[in-house]
Amino acid sequence: xxxxxxxxxxxxxxxxxxxxxxxxxxxxxxxxxxxxxxxxxxxxxxxxxxxxxxxxxxxxxxxxxxxxxxxxxxxxxxxxxxxxxxxxxxxxxxxxxxxxxxxxxxxxxxxxxxxxxxxxxxxxxxxxxxxxxxxxxxxxxxxxxxxxxxxxxxxxxxxxxxxxxxxxxxxxxxxxxxxxxxxxxxxxxxxxxxxxxxxxxxxxxxxxxxxxxxxxxxxxxxxxxxxxxxxxxxxxxxxxxxxxxxxxxxxxxxxxxxxxxxxxxxxxxxxxxxxxxxxxxxxxxxxxxxxxxxxx
Numbered sequence: 301x302x303x304x305x306x307x308x309x310x311x312x313x314x315x316x317x318x319x320x321x322x323x324x325x326x327x328x329x330x331x332x333x334x335x336x337x338x339x340x341x342x343x344x345x346x347x348x349x350x351x352x353x354x355x356x357x358x359x360x361x362x363x364x365x366x367x368x369x370x371x372x373x374x375x376x377x378x379x380x381x382x383x384x385x386x387x388x389x390x391x392x393x394x395x396x397x398x399x400x401x402x403x404x405x406x407x408x409x410x411x412x413x414x415x416x417x418x419x420x421x422x423x424x425x426x427x428x429x430x431x432x433x434x435x436x437x438x439x440x441x442x443x444x445x446x447x448x449x450x451x452x453x454x455x456x457x458x459x460x461x462x463x464x465x466x467x468x469x470x471x472x473x474x475x476x477x478x479x480x481x482x483x484x485x486x487x488x489x490x491x492x493x494x495x496x497x498x499x500x501x502x503x504x505x506x507x508x509x510x511x512x513x514x515x516x517x518x519x520x521x522x523x524x525x526x527x528x529x530x531x532x533x534x535x536x537x538x539x540x541x542x543x544x545x546x547x548x549x550x551x552x553x554x555x556x557x558x559x560x561x562x563x564x565x566x567x568x569x570x571x572x573x574x575x576x577x578x579x580x581x582x583x584x585x586x587x588x589x590x591x592x593x594x595x596x
Contacts, residue, residue: 301352302327302335303563304359307556309352309383322349329563333360333516341372348378355387355403359557359571360516361498361526363387367398374399379425385409385417390494390524390575392487395420407471412478416471426458435464482576490576494525497574501527501583508587511594515564525574528555528564531593536570539593546589 301309303326317324327340335353344351351373356363370380381402387393388403389410395403402425406417421429431438438461441454455461482490498520505512505527515528531539536552543550551571554561561569572586 301325302340302354302364303329303559304333304335304357304362304557305352305354305559306358306383306385307558309354310559313352326559329560331563333357333362333560333564334522335362335364337365337368340369344372344376344378346376348373348376350379350381352381352383354383354385355393356384356390356524356526357516357557357560358386358526359528359555359560359569361386361523361573362517363391363523366400370399370401386524386526389482389490390487391491401425407475407478410475410478410482412475413471416468416475418475421458423458426461429462431455431461431464433462433464436466438462438464485576491524493576494574495520497578497580497583498523498525498527500580501572501574501587504583504587505529505590509590509594512590515566515569525578527572528569529572530566530569531590534593534596536568539570542593542596543586543589546585548586548589 313324325343328336330336353366353369355366366382373380379401382400384403384405388405401422403420408414438456439453440456443452502518511532513530540550540552553568
């Protein structure tokens with residue numbers, strides 16, 4: 301995995317590595333927030349079992365070439381897992397074209413409810429895997445053997461094998477409606493709109509704001525509509541509070557990606573992000589307020 305990962309793609313692996321005793325290797329990130337592909341590829345060996353990488357950084361918006369990494373992983377006999385939480389809501393994603401083995405994304409990032417997400421896995425792999433939860437619906441048959449005095453269990457087919465108990469039905473329905481809504485717009489159109497806003501914001505912010513510093517690459521070809529920044533002399537938290545007073549919502553802090561902030565040599569950052577409901581006029585207002593903040 302890389303140093304740009306969200307904590308949710310770091311903490312679970314660190315926890316289970318202590319239980320199972322495997323080694324985790326972290327690939328470097330360049331100063332502009334892009335992935336050091338050569339360093340990532342150098343981490344592979346015949347002992348590698350799994351490569352894990354975010355498709356899009358939730359801090360910088362950088363889009364990673366997961367197809368390239370998946371190819372290297374498979375050549376080394378490893379599996380490829382992708383964190384798609386920031387890519388699936390913002391751009392077309394074809395798991396077959398990427399040839400990834402697993403891909404996960406969350407509902408609340410794509411106009412859906414919190415507390416629900418999706419895990420894609422190749423059918424052959426899911427059929428081999430043991431379930432991680434036990435309960436109803438995830439079995440075909442449970443039979444009692446009088447000789448052994450034990451119950452034999454025959455697992456259900458995927459995906460039911462992994463869905464023990466009563467699922468989050470309401471959340472599933474709401475997530476499906478969110479997916480349908482975005483599909484009706486068209487994911488290429490979503491990405492096109494975001495890139496237009498990103499190009500406009502970068503150009504305007506750099507020309508109008510003298511104390512503003514953008515972190516990571518500002519090349520819209522390499523990223524989605526996520527922009528980490530800072531204002532010289534002010535903490536990101538103060539910047540967020542000032543903007544909040546004007547009705548402009550951004551996020552400040554580590555954004556659950558502290559190792560990447562270490563790469564940027566920052567204690568924290570402010571982060572503006574764009575989606576299908578944002579407009580150029582909103583960016584104009586955002587920059588207008590930033591110029592006022594610079595005078596503080």
